[in-house]
Amino acid sequence: MMDVATTTRACSLDLEKKPIPILKTMRRLRDAGFRVLDWYAPGCELLGDATRANQLDAWKRWAGEAREQAERLGLSFRQMHALDQDLTKGQDQVDHVEAMNEMSFHAAQILGVRCAAIHPLISKPGRRDRASCLKDNTAYFRRKSELAGRFGITLALENMLTKRYFDGRMEWRFCTCLEDHVELVQSIDCENVRYCFDVGHANYTNTDVRSAIAAMKDDLVAIHVHDNDGFSDQHLIPFQGTIDFELFTRALAGDYRGDMTMEVLKGANGMPTTVADLALKTVYESARYLAGRVWHHKHKKEE
Numbered sequence: 001m002m003d004v005a006t007t008t009r010a011c012s013l014d015l016e017k018k019p020i021p022i023l024k025t026m027r028r029l030r031d032a033g034f035r036v037l038d039w040y041a042p043g044c045e046l047l048g049d050a051t052r053a054n055q056l057d058a059w060k061r062w063a064g065e066a067r068e069q070a071e072r073l074g075l076s077f078r079q080m081h082a083l084d085q086d087l088t089k090g091q092d093q094v095d096h097v098e099a100m101n102e103m104s105f106h107a108a109q110i111l112g113v114r115c116a117a118i119h120p121l122i123s124k125p126g127r128r129d130r131a132s133c134l135k136d137n138t139a140y141f142r143r144k145s146e147l148a149g150r151f152g153i154t155l156a157l158e159n160m161l162t163k164r165y166f167d168g169r170m171e172w173r174f175c176t177c178l179e180d181h182v183e184l185v186q187s188i189d190c191e192n193v194r195y196c197f198d199v200g201h202a203n204y205t206n207t208d209v210r211s212a213i214a215a216m217k218d219d220l221v222a223i224h225v226h227d228n229d230g231f232s233d234q235h236l237i238p239f240q241g242t243i244d245f246e247l248f249t250r251a252l253a254g255d256y257r258g259d260m261t262m263e264v265l266k267g268a269n270g271m272p273t274t275v276a277d278l279a280l281k282t283v284y285e286s287a288r289y290l291a292g293r294v295w296h297h298k299h300k301k302e303e
Helices: 022-032 056-073 091-111 130-150 178-188 199-204 209-219 245-252 273-302
Strands: 004-007 036-040 076-081 115-118 154-158 193-198 220-224 260-262
Touching (some): 022 273, 056 091, 115 220, 130 154, 178 193, 193 199, 209 220, 209 245, 245 273
Parallel strands (some): 004 036, 004 260, 154 193
């Protein structure tokens, strides 16, 4: 049966909405049952420290401490969520994100991460048409793949979502549809650029799960699992929204060989510790259930 994993972001805020240090987060996620973690790099405490954020030695020390803690607890980091780039921001912010991404890859290598989920680039105003977005993203991720490759990391480009209005209309955004997602990865054409499929985003954009997973085939290397009502990106525990998880697990029973990675953000964050820890166990058990359904469908096919 596939391993189950969770984003470190699942337990990142205390009752007062203050950040929880990752070393404490790791222990609580282990106690909930998880043994595999997905490091949420944009939430790293170093990014909030103007002095240490720009010091490579500080990132390496932080990662070394986290790696030692993981080994003591019997945990492993296999995946991360990289920082996203938005070219509508000022050049200083764009440059800062690029520098922090490189710092985070140094840390990821120490942690043992081999796959980085990342959102497609947001192009500058005036370049929001599909052809320009495809061209900008292709050039950007070819460069980014070279950087990631130096650290032994595969980039997993994620399907996106966008604003939805009350009348049902959605604002156009690149990579919210399957055709954009597939064409982008094929256009980049780099060995270490593959797919991440977010089932919550797919539910929001009415993307057919079976068609998407079939199109990605064995280039699907990461998934993000959470639920929503189809109108908001809620990141709920599975079965609290409208996603058909039986259909999803049946689709995964084909070529997918990665982890069942949970990206539930509304289960435990901002809650009292005792209540939050129970919620984390529910997230873990839901992941185990889904992994079991994939195993069931896979072996049923083989009979």
